[in-house]
Amino acid sequence: MAQQHLDRLTAIDASFLAQEGPASHMHIGGVVLCEGPAPRFEEILDHIRSRLHLVPRYRQRLAEPPLEAGRPLWVDDPTFNLEYHVRQTALPAPGTEDQLWRLVGRLMSQQLDRSKPLWEMWIVEGLERGGFALLSKTHHSLIDGISGVDLATVMFDVTPVPAEVPHPDEPWRPHREPTPVDLVAGGAIGLAKAAAAGVAGVLGAIARPQSALRAATEAAEGVGEVVWAGLNPAPATPLNVEIGPHRRYTVVRNSLADFKLIKNAFGGTVNDVVLTVVSGALRAWLHGRGVRTEGVELRALVPVSTRGNHEANTLGNRIAAMRAPLPVYIDDPVARLRAVKLAMDGLKESKQAVGAEVLTGVQGFAPPTILAQASRLNFSTRLFNLIVTNVPGPQLPLYVRGREMTDVFPVAFLPKNHALAVAIMSYNGQMNFGLLGDYDALSDLEDFAEGIRTSLAELVALARSRTSPPRAAGEANGASANGASARRGAGARG
Amino acid sequence: MAQQHLDRLTAIDASFLAQEGPASHMHIGGVVLCEGPAPRFEEILDHIRSRLHLVPRYRQRLAEPPLEAGRPLWVDDPTFNLEYHVRQTALPAPGTEDQLWRLVGRLMSQQLDRSKPLWEMWIVEGLERGGFALLSKTHHSLIDGISGVDLATVMFDVTPVPAEVPHPDEPWRPHREPTPVDLVAGGAIGLAKAAAAGVAGVLGAIARPQSALRAATEAAEGVGEVVWAGLNPAPATPLNVEIGPHRRYTVVRNSLADFKLIKNAFGGTVNDVVLTVVSGALRAWLHGRGVRTEGVELRALVPVSTRGNHEANTLGNRIAAMRAPLPVYIDDPVARLRAVKLAMDGLKESKQAVGAEVLTGVQGFAPPTILAQASRLNFSTRLFNLIVTNVPGPQLPLYVRGREMTDVFPVAFLPKNHALAVAIMSYNGQMNFGLLGDYDALSDLEDFAEGIRTSLAELVALARSRTSPPRAAGEANGASANGASARRGAGARG
Known part of the structure; x- marks a missing residue:
């Protein structure tokens, strides 16, 4: 399912926002250590810029419809500024891993700003071991659990030579900011889409979000x-x-x-x-x-x-x-x-x-x-x-x-x-x-x-x-004394 | 006026808390550049630890009285952890001043945590120019506008050799956490203190905080x-x-x-x-x-x-x-x-x-x-x-x-x-x-x-x-071509 301007949040994505409090953040992350030398910051920015069209949600922010007419929508952020989201920092000397984990703890302690696309990516330099680290921090509600594609997915390549990603014909231009009418009408579009996909339950979710959420929870537990x-x-x-x-x-x-x-x-x-x-x-x-x-x-x-x-x-x-x-x-x-x-x-x-x-x-x-x-x-x-x-x-x-x-x-x-x-x-x-x-x-x-x-x-x-x-016999070589034997290919899990 | 456990916030200090919103932080700061070599982080911690008793507010947090019985109080933080407040970080290479200002902007963007003493001090390394930077970040309400003493005041010395600061006879031990009765009784203590100081207006402030605040504002404007x-x-x-x-x-x-x-x-x-x-x-x-x-x-x-x-x-x-x-x-x-x-x-x-x-x-x-x-x-x-x-x-x-x-x-x-x-x-x-x-x-x-x-x-x-x-004639030597002529002694302002 493509990520589009004026998509309405699913009931469950909206519940992530509702469950979030000052002390219970609903963002998750990943820390990746990479070999050096660290790319120049501009190179990282350009790399992300070249692939951002693959993950449209990363340039969208939340918009609340007026009069509580349904759940929030995703809308293009007209003031999107990649340098706000991608940040460069460094460890103090000597740059131990303990210092890196302390930094990660701090960065995860801050709630994402709801007025902007709900993600940050930190480039961390100054590691004693050399190389650099990437910390991704992304709100639950941003990540499309359906298509399973996120920024990390599109940032990494399976070969040392970065893949050529086809560019869109035109540079990204945000849709105009929605009017209150758009924000209500967006609900109707969401309804139509859901009906087209044959997901009848979503209709009920819009009419009765609380009960639908409860039903979804119960179904999941079942x-x-x-x-x-x-x-x-x-x-x-x-x-x-x-x-x-x-x-x-x-x-x-x-x-x-x-x-x-x-x-x-x-x-x-x-x-x-x-x-x-x-x-x-x-x-x-x-x-x-x-x-x-x-x-x-x-x-x-x-x-x-x-x-x-x-x-x-x-x-x-x-x-x-x-x-x-x-x-x-x-x-x-x-x-x-x-x-x-x-x-x-x-x-x-x-x-x-x-x-x-x-x-x-x-x-x-x-x-x-x-x-x-x-x-x-x-x-x-x-x-x-x-x-x-x-x-x-x-x-x-x-x-x-x-x-x-x-x-x-x-x-x-x-x-x-x-x-x-x-x-x-x-x-x-x-x-x-x-x-x-x-x-x-x-x-x-x-x-x-x-x-x-x-x-x-x-x-x-x-x-x-x-x-x-x-x-x-096929699994006999799976054990190693020091854990250094990298198994190539998708290893089966017991 | 000494900073004591169970002090009640003044009406104006309380108004700083009330005026603060997610987008309008009420903390202020200062950036100080120092010559190198940067002290070890532990040395900075020990230095602050040795002078913290001079600024008791820095180990106190806010406590809200029950049933809205007046303004918040300052109470000793029994879980005070200096390493939470004093933080070490570094600039990414090359460590330009622009990178430092970007860091300062970011650090000032985050609201201080109301559940802890309302300050942070950041030690920043990795400056291209050498040396290190200190960023202080302190909530308005923490800073005692009366005694005019803050952490920066007590951290710096007028001589290269740090002054010997007499230690208290006993190591700091927080007062026990206040009960709801303490928090209400604290109000009574505050009243008594204020009356003793002859500040009759404060009495009215407790009884009618809104009107007192308005009066204070009008007085200030007058x-x-x-x-x-x-x-x-x-x-x-x-x-x-x-x-x-x-x-x-x-x-x-x-x-x-x-x-x-x-x-x-x-x-x-x-x-x-x-x-x-x-x-x-x-x-x-x-x-x-x-x-x-x-x-x-x-x-x-x-x-x-x-x-x-x-x-x-x-x-x-x-x-x-x-x-x-x-x-x-x-x-x-x-x-x-x-x-x-x-x-x-x-x-x-x-x-x-x-x-x-x-x-x-x-x-x-x-x-x-x-x-x-x-x-x-x-x-x-x-x-x-x-x-x-x-x-x-x-x-x-x-x-x-x-x-x-x-x-x-x-x-x-x-x-x-x-x-x-x-x-x-x-x-x-x-x-x-x-x-x-x-x-x-x-x-x-x-x-x-x-x-x-x-x-x-x-x-x-x-x-x-x-x-x-x-x-x-006395002011004629005040002008310099490059601003490098450091004038010693408290220069008079026009």
């Missing part, structure tokens, strides 16, 4: 196949406290091969191993705070995508919330993995497989798009303790202006009363964690990061010491 | 001695449009001696020359936008301080708004200066002289304090086109951790519907302009800066070509 009787609130923990606007961010680098080594040794999926490692880290973190974990099972909200009845490019993708168990009461790592696997196996295999397929099939490199799908859920629920989102990325190197992208780290978001979020993304043999915490509530975010490392290392050591051969 | 019949709104110009939250910042470096050269050649005060130069720059800027200036006189709001009936350390300082003329209709620079002088002479000499004395007498180096006084006015008025604030600073070098402060630039603020503000500060022979503009409305802020340079250069050339000797 697809989510919550199989354990978990409709009581998630346990009270230090994770679920009032949060402020400020964020901390840190990362853990891992090898995808290590996760495969573990699943091959003990069974389960890569995602089961992720949840087991997160459980182990949470267990240690809670103990460090003097919180007892006997009998406590926390719950992760794990966004998954399931194919609906429609094809892609219509309203085909459905997002569901899986409420995955985090058995922090189990000390033994292998027993913890088995408990996770047992609970997850209770979910219908068929639906999950379809979801994984859709996620893997997302074209190109689109972490914001996939992360955005995580928010197609109702975050006002108190049914989960934290978001754990696991995004498969491309298993081949990508380039920007000929510089190889060496590392990718996703940045999730914190719904109200949720002080920690874990995002994981694989890329070219890596399986990196991006940890986002409330600045005050998670002052010990590094302790949690250390828990991730320790918990994974325990499982890797146990898997290595196990003498049984890997289950399938 | 003191301001608005002598020309200027109670009709200021002319409509591109300066007075709806503004957004984003800012541009740039500076113009000048020599105080050049301003004295001009006043000695043609009469008037340094401040008259400032207003003449600003008028010339506005004239050129308006012409550049195709706006005609025939018959147009713009109006600057010029904050001045006048000594009241009370001594300092009580509520002694009164701030008044002078609405100074900016005769943009006059092309000839000398005629423009004469028109400014004529209008300004209409203001009572006595009051102005007292105001200047109070301003000059402010202890040490306190640009935020003085700038804050500018906001002790009602900015909802449409009676002026822009703020022009001229702050005399010390005429001797200052040091931070032994590094000489080489340049100072003040950063003002933009009230609603005011897209440009001009702040001027003198320091050690310099007379630097800091120009703050709305990001979108003043996209041509550099053109205005160029107009300042051109307008001043015109007057300097005319003053030099004038053959008549300076009026007073």
Whole structure:
């Protein structure tokens, strides 16, 4: 579905705006490290300028119709200024990664300005390791969950030589600013479009947005196949406290091969191993705070995508919330993995497989798009303790202006009363964690990061010491000692 | 007046909070350039830590009483974290001053977090010129206009060797968080204090904050001695449009001696020359936008301080708004200066002289304090086109951790519907302009800066070509060709 001037926001996109508060930002991001030398700032600007016509939403801002006549619309921003959105900064000396994460935390702490297109891209120089970093920061509502195309998708190339992108015949000129009549009439256009696409439910959404939103939420939860009787609130923990606007961010680098080594040794999926490692880290973190974990099972909200009845490019993708168990009461790592696997196996295999397929099939490199799908859920629920989102990325190197992208780290978001979020993304043999915490509530975010490392290392050591051969010959080479074996091509996820 | 836990905000300080909106920030700042090498970040933190007890407000946050029982109070922040407030960043290569001003614009665009002490201090590295920069960003309401002490005051030394500041006997420990009863009782304490100080008006302010505020505003305007019949709104110009939250910042470096050269050649005060130069720059800027200036006189709001009936350390300082003329209709620079002088002479000499004395007498180096006084006015008025604030600073070098402060630039603020503000500060022979503009409305802020340079250069050339000797022998050495002659000691202002 093309992104057009006067498109009306979907009910769910509009709900992202409504759910956003001064302390619960609804933007997400990704940090990409690239080889040097850093392109000149003007070169980056020109590169983005040459591809911006592929993502029209990035030059559109919100327009509120008068008299509350429906949801906001996307309209061309007549004062669009690329240099406002693309920003250049640097780390102070010596330029360590800790300094980079501190910067990322700060930049994610500021709400996007609603009067402009809802995105920023930061070019960060002064890295001790050389090269440069790119931080993308994009509002949920901007990212078209349908077409799955965002700025990061169009900025990166699969070859060192940038692809020639055909230019439009004419330079971009914004449509004239809409009149109040346009803003109301736009609603009618939206209705007509929706009807043409055969999506009858949207009609109801316009007439009764609240009830439609509720129905959409319920439908999403239905697809989510919550199989354990978990409709009581998630346990009270230090994770679920009032949060402020400020964020901390840190990362853990891992090898995808290590996760495969573990699943091959003990069974389960890569995602089961992720949840087991997160459980182990949470267990240690809670103990460090003097919180007892006997009998406590926390719950992760794990966004998954399931194919609906429609094809892609219509309203085909459905997002569901899986409420995955985090058995922090189990000390033994292998027993913890088995408990996770047992609970997850209770979910219908068929639906999950379809979801994984859709996620893997997302074209190109689109972490914001996939992360955005995580928010197609109702975050006002108190049914989960934290978001754990696991995004498969491309298993081949990508380039920007000929510089190889060496590392990718996703940045999730914190719904109200949720002080920690874990995002994981694989890329070219890596399986990196991006940890986002409330600045005050998670002052010990590094302790949690250390828990991730320790918990994974325990499982890797146990898997290595196990003498049984890997289950399938085709997967035997997936394990590596140092995680450096980059697997080319889209690696299958368990 | 000491800054204490459970102090209630004054009516005027509370009005700064009320007047602040998403697009009209009520924080001000100063940029200081220092010689290198930059101290280690930890050294800066320790330095601030060692002097923070001198400015207790900097560890206090706002607390709202329940049931709207009066104005907010200042309370110790039990989660105070110096590293949140003091931040380290760097410019991207090559680290030009333009890049620094872009950073300042960005940092001033973000509202301070009301849940924490209302200030930030940024250490900026990576300057092409060497050394480092300090940006202070402080909310109006934080700065105690009474005692006139702020963090910048206590951070800088008058000698290269940092002064030994006596430490308190015990390390700082926050008072316990106030209960709702404390927050209401605090009001009673505030009342008692105010009564003890003999400030009966404050009693009424608590009972009827709106009417008290109005009375305070009227009193300030009365003191301001608005002598020309200027109670009709200021002319409509591109300066007075709806503004957004984003800012541009740039500076113009000048020599105080050049301003004295001009006043000695043609009469008037340094401040008259400032207003003449600003008028010339506005004239050129308006012409550049195709706006005609025939018959147009713009109006600057010029904050001045006048000594009241009370001594300092009580509520002694009164701030008044002078609405100074900016005769943009006059092309000839000398005629423009004469028109400014004529209008300004209409203001009572006595009051102005007292105001200047109070301003000059402010202890040490306190640009935020003085700038804050500018906001002790009602900015909802449409009676002026822009703020022009001229702050005399010390005429001797200052040091931070032994590094000489080489340049100072003040950063003002933009009230609603005011897209440009001009702040001027003198320091050690310099007379630097800091120009703050709305990001979108003043996209041509550099053109205005160029107009300042051109307008001043015109007057300097005319003053030099004038053959008549300076009026007073004692002032004859005040003029310099390049502005490099640093005058030591507090230079008298015209």
